[in-house]
Amino acid sequence: MSDSFFKDIPEFLETRVNESLDARSKSLSQFKELGPPDHVHTTKVNTRNPSKEVGTYHFVSGIDASSSASLAAYLNTLSYSLDKSQQWFSKSQSWSISHSVYCCYNAFSRMDVRVEAKVPGGVETYVIDENGQKHKMDARMWLETYMSSVLRSLLYSDELYSRFTGHRKFNPIPNPDIEIRFFEAFEELFPVGYILGSSPEIRVPTNVNNHLVRGFFAYVRQNCRFSAALNSLEKLHINSPEVSVLLAELYLLMDHEVHAVRVLHEALQKQRMSADLLVLQAKYLVSKERFDLALTSAKRAVHASPSEFIPWICLAEVYLHLEDFDSALLALNSCPMYTYYERDVYPIPPPTKAHLPLPVNFPKEELEGENGGGRAGSMEAVDPYLARLPSPSLRGTFAKVYELLTLICSKIGWDDLLRVRSSVFVMEEEYRSLNENGKVDPETREDETSNIQQNGNESTLDKPEAIMSGSAQNLNVHSKRLCERWLDNLFMVLYEDLRVFTIWRAEYTHFRSQGLVYRKSPMEWEILGEVAFRLHHRVEAVEAFCACLDNMFSFKAWKTMLIICAEDNNIELVLTAIAKLTLSNYRWYQEYSPFLLEHIKIRIMQDGALKMKSILASTRLDPYILNLIHKLYFEWAIAFQIPGHEL
Numbered sequence: 175m176s177d178s179f180f181k182d183i184p185e186f187l188e189t190r191v192n193e194s195l196d197a198r199s200k201s202l203s204q205f206k207e208l209g210p211p212d213h214v215h216t217t218k219v220n221t222r223n224p225s226k227e228v229g230t231y232h233f234v235s236g237i238d239a240s241s242s243a244s245l246a247a248y249l250n251t252l253s254y255s256l257d258k259s260q261q262w263f264s265k266s267q268s269w270s271i272s273h274s275v276y277c278c279y280n281a282f283s284r285m286d287v288r289v290e291a292k293v294p295g296g297v298e299t300y301v302i303d304e305n306g307q308k309h310k311m312d313a314r315m316w317l318e319t320y321m322s323s324v325l326r327s328l329l330y331s332d333e334l335y336s337r338f339t340g341h342r343k344f345n346p347i348p349n350p351d352i353e354i355r356f357f358e359a360f361e362e363l364f365p366v367g368y369i370l371g372s373s374p375e376i377r378v379p380t381n382v383n384n385h386l387v388r389g390f391f392a393y394v395r396q397n398c399r400f401s402a403a404l405n406s407l408e409k410l411h412i413n414s415p416e417v418s419v420l421l422a423e424l425y426l427l428m429d430h431e432v433h434a435v436r437v438l439h440e441a442l443q444k445q446r447m448s449a450d451l452l453v454l455q456a457k458y459l460v461s462k463e464r465f466d467l468a469l470t471s472a473k474r475a476v477h478a479s480p481s482e483f484i485p486w487i488c489l490a491e492v493y494l495h496l497e498d499f500d501s502a503l504l505a506l507n508s509c510p511m512y513t514y515y516e517r518d519v520y521p522i523p524p525p526t527k528a529h530l531p532l533p534v535n536f537p538k539e540e541l542e543g544e545n546g547g548g549r550a551g552s553m554e555a556v557d558p559y560l561a562r563l564p565s566p567s568l569r570g571t572f573a574k575v576y577e578l579l580t581l582i583c584s585k586i587g588w589d590d591l592l593r594v595r596s597s598v599f600v601m602e603e604e605y606r607s608l609n610e611n612g613k614v615d616p617e618t619r620e621d622e623t624s625n626i627q628q629n630g631n632e633s634t635l636d637k638p639e640a641i642m643s644g645s646a647q648n649l650n651v652h653s654k655r656l657c658e659r660w661l662d663n664l665f666m667v668l669y670e671d672l673r674v675f676t677i678w679r680a681e682y683t684h685f686r687s688q689g690l691v692y693r694k695s696p697m698e699w700e701i702l703g704e705v706a707f708r709l710h711h712r713v714e715a716v717e718a719f720c721a722c723l724d725n726m727f728s729f730k731a732w733k734t735m736l737i738i739c740a741e742d743n744n745i746e747l748v749l750t751a752i753a754k755l756t757l758s759n760y761r762w763y764q765e766y767s768p769f770l771l772e773h774i775k776i777r778i779m780q781d782g783a784l785k786m787k788s789i790l791a792s793t794r795l796d797p798y799i800l801n802l803i804h805k806l807y808f809e810w811a812i813a814f815q816i817p818g819h820e821l
Contacts, residue, residue: 185528187228195275198277206518209518212234212279235323282321331343408421416450465496535798697722732755735751760802785821
């Protein structure tokens with residue numbers, strides 16, 4: 175008799191049975207927001223020796239968590255995936271599932287819901303709190319658990335590198351019939367949505383700024399479910415006036431600008447100091463290029479909520495459109511910055527063995543570079559200086575400010591950016607002069623930022639602290655402000671990116687002039703492409719990503735190429751990128767990607783599904799990919815009646 179393991183499901187073998195479950199239980203008190211993905215544990219016994227058992231586990235998202243029956247149904251499907259044709263644990267032994275557990279975190283009640291299925295036996299359902307105590311389930315708990323599960327799928331499915339390997343991802347709302355439960359749950363849980371927390375840019379979650387509302391709008395945008403969403407918000411608006419901002423935002427998504435403006439106007443008559451309403455008004459005015467009016471709204475939003483990040487970053491964006499770069503930098507310097515919390519994870523002891531099977535008939539050659547390099551190129555040496563660039567590690571509010579800083583730099587250049595910086599902030603020499611005269615308290619000045627060790631060729635860029643323009647010397651130093659230490663750090667981060675880009679282009683030009691080939695490893699091309707894209711040099715970014723993709727498959731490169739090609743309205747390359755990313759996701763058990771669905775939806779609405787199918791049919795893509803795209807996207811478009819699905 176042969177051993178068995180799941181033929182099409184990822185699986186990890188525990189050193190000790192239940193050790194992954196124990197690790198999850200011990201970490202419940204550490205989860206801060208929506209919680210980790212669902213955890214599925216199976217206990218397998220030897221059919222000849224029932225006393226011998228092993229434990230395995232995997233992760234999953236998008237399973238219907240509205241009842242014990244739906245979770246037990248998933249556990250039941252595992253037995254059909256046992257593959258008795260291959261060997262795993264040892265020869266001449268077969269295994270069967272004796273016990274399985276499905277764990278789903280309830281982010282509202284901060285408890286872990288668990289459904290246990292025993293063979294023989296029945297199904298037991300309970301919840302575990304952070305102290306390890308068991309409690310009974312009720313209807314309210316199931317509603318919260320269902321919504322927690324859906325929100326994790328809607329908001330976290332596109333994370334580039336999941337902290338959990340072997341993570342299956344499914345569409346949590348695959349058809350309109352199932353969405354009814356989603357909207358009903360949203361309406362019922364709306365008053366307590368703030369419990370879930372919010373995006374990293376929000377300091378204090380509110381009824382209209384939290385993960386529940388974020389997930390609601392993510393779903394509505396993705397599936398164009400405007401009528402149902404409008405019905406839900408109008409019902410909530412009766413008892414919650416603050417919902418006005420959500421109604422106005424929805425009307426703007428629907429291109430019903432007259433309704434949106436009317437709602438904004440009426441709401442601001444009653445809530446004159448609502449930062450949410452004022453920010454939305456400012457963004458709408460920016461979209462109409464009325465930057466002068468947007469400035470008034472943005473300033474009022476800052477006055478209404480000075481301790482929140484979003485009003486300040488909105489003000490900085492308006493100043494950027496007005497090309498008032500001095501004020502833009504001052505607004506950025508005033509932004510309240512928040513600590514970024516990583517996604518909820520928990521440490522699990524290393525597995526004895528990992529089983530990560532390929533899907534049946536999977537065309538793995540499609541995930542290789544144009545020259546057949548596969549992922550092998552990624553193992554080539556990478557310049558340590560490139561590998562240690564600090565900008566990719568920026569998160570939350572720091573990433574958003576850095577994005578605006580790069581936009582300013584792309585508009586006026588590095589030298590002018592430093593001149594603007596020296597005109598509004600006290601520079602190091604000026605600070606020393608004031609300090610020597612006893613006019614500045616040393617404790618009020620943040621420590622100066624030290625440089626990232628330099629490696630390789632020197633560029634012609636001046637370091638941020640080195641610029642002292644003549645005009646700045648003549649200004650009244652007392653009218654300047656002290657630059658926050660974190661903003662000083664971001665200037666240095668920008669300097670490092672610019673330095674890499676400048677050296678790369680100088681070397682490339684030199685090699686071209688000498689008739690030589692400029693060589694980099696695929697991973698180095700990927701990094702250079704990311705640097706160019708961050709600095710808004712799209713042509714150079716495409717050049718680097720193409721060089722990378724010639725020799726290896728890169729999810730990052732294809733994803734960024736998709737964004738660039740979508741902006742250029744290059745439908746052929748957009749569809750090629752979608753096909754490559756879809757296949758890569760499917761290889762790693764991901765059938766649901768909000769990012770890809772959003773791009774597919776836009777193309778269907780602009781070009782029609784028939785034209786897209788014709789273009790795909792004319793490519794050299796494997797039929798396996800074409801069938802996959804039809805199953806995951808075109809059938810979805812038909813189910814949700816996405817405009818253009820019939821054209």
